[in-house]
Amino acid sequence: MESDLVPFAHTPIPHLKQFTLVNQTPQIKALMTILRNKDTPRRDFVFYSDRLFRILMEEGLAHLPFSEEIVETPTGAKYTGLKFESKICGVSIIRAGESMENALRQICPHCRIGKILIQRSEDGLAIPKLFYTKVPKDISTRQVLLLDPMLATGGSAIVAIEELIKLGVPENRILFLNLLATPEGVDTVLSRFPSMRVCSICLDERLNEQKYIIPGLGDFGDRYFGTD
Ligand code: URA
Numbered sequence: 001m002e003s004d005l006v007p008f009a010h011t012p013i014p015h016l017k018q019f020t021l022v023n024q025t026p027q028i029k030a031l032m033t034i035l036r037n038k039d040t041p042r043r044d045f046v047f048y049s050d051r052l053f054r055i056l057m058e059e060g061l062a063h064l065p066f067s068e069e070i071v072e073t074p075t076g077a078k079y080t081g082l083k084f085e086s087k088i089c090g091v092s093i094i095r096a097g098e099s100m101e102n103a104l105r106q107i108c109p110h111c112r113i114g115k116i117l118i119q120r121s122e123d124g125l126a127i128p129k130l131f132y133t134k135v136p137k138d139i140s141t142r143q144v145l146l147l148d149p150m151l152a153t154g155g156s157a158i159v160a161i162e163e164l165i166k167l168g169v170p171e172n173r174i175l176f177l178n179l180l181a182t183p184e185g186v187d188t189v190l191s192r193f194p195s196m197r198v199c200s201i202c203l204d205e206r207l208n209e210q211k212y213i214i215p216g217l218g219d220f221g222d223r224y225f226g227t228d
Contacts, residue, residue, distance in 0.1 A: 018196065018197045020198070021201075024202075031048050036217045049224060052201055053104075054107060056179065061088075063197060064085070089113070089139055091114040091116060091144055092113065093117075093147065093148040093156055094115055096220045115132070115133070117131040117132035147177055149178055150178060151198070154187075161174060161189070174196040177200075178198070179200070180217065180220075181198065
């Protein structure tokens with residue numbers, strides 16, 4: 001069962017129960033192929049990233065708690081269904097995570113969105129530093145969707161998650177959403193915070209010496225915001 005979920009059998013992920021890979025349909029593969037292509041123009045890169053983010057947000061919301069709700073349909077019949085049990089809050093890791101905010105707003109219009117600014121060193125080797133946090137006052141009572149399209153080493157994510165925990169968010173109410181993850185990044189994050197969850201569109205092979213994801217798609221922020 002587990003090997004069905006992990007496309008790279010040589011890099012198993014120990015905390016697999018807490019990691020969800022979006023169903024690898026041909027549609028997902030086709031959209032990701034556009035993003036991975038170095039010749040894709042920025043307009044298309046943004047358009048197809050946004051489509052994938054909406055798919056990712058729907059998948060993410062499906063992992064949050066629900067409770068029973070009974071409604072009456074126009075036929076007069078009763079229907080026993082479900083409703084979302086808790087309030088949610090998106091928290092984007094600036095800058096690339098901000099690209100995911102619109103997709104969350106589109107499917108969850110009243111959702112609060114906080115921000116965390118973390119600076120990585122250019123070589124990716126030093127420990128990332130936290131510079132700024134702005135989140136709703138009641139964040140500790142919310143389900144938190146942490147947003148960053150690229151889970152590479154997991155260094156920035158660890159700083160962001162530590163900050164959320166310091167603000168009173170229970171670890172098991174944090175769901176980290178990414179477009180691309182590496183086995184190393186998922187393992188680093190879930191080893192440190194074993195009761196949170198990670199959900200990604202793709203699990204890539206590895207990091208190179210410059211800490212870029214391979215095969216990857218290059219620098220996501222630069223391609224999305226046009227700063228390359
Ligand atoms: N961040 C990116 O934008 N790309 C990578 O490959 C790794 C981290």
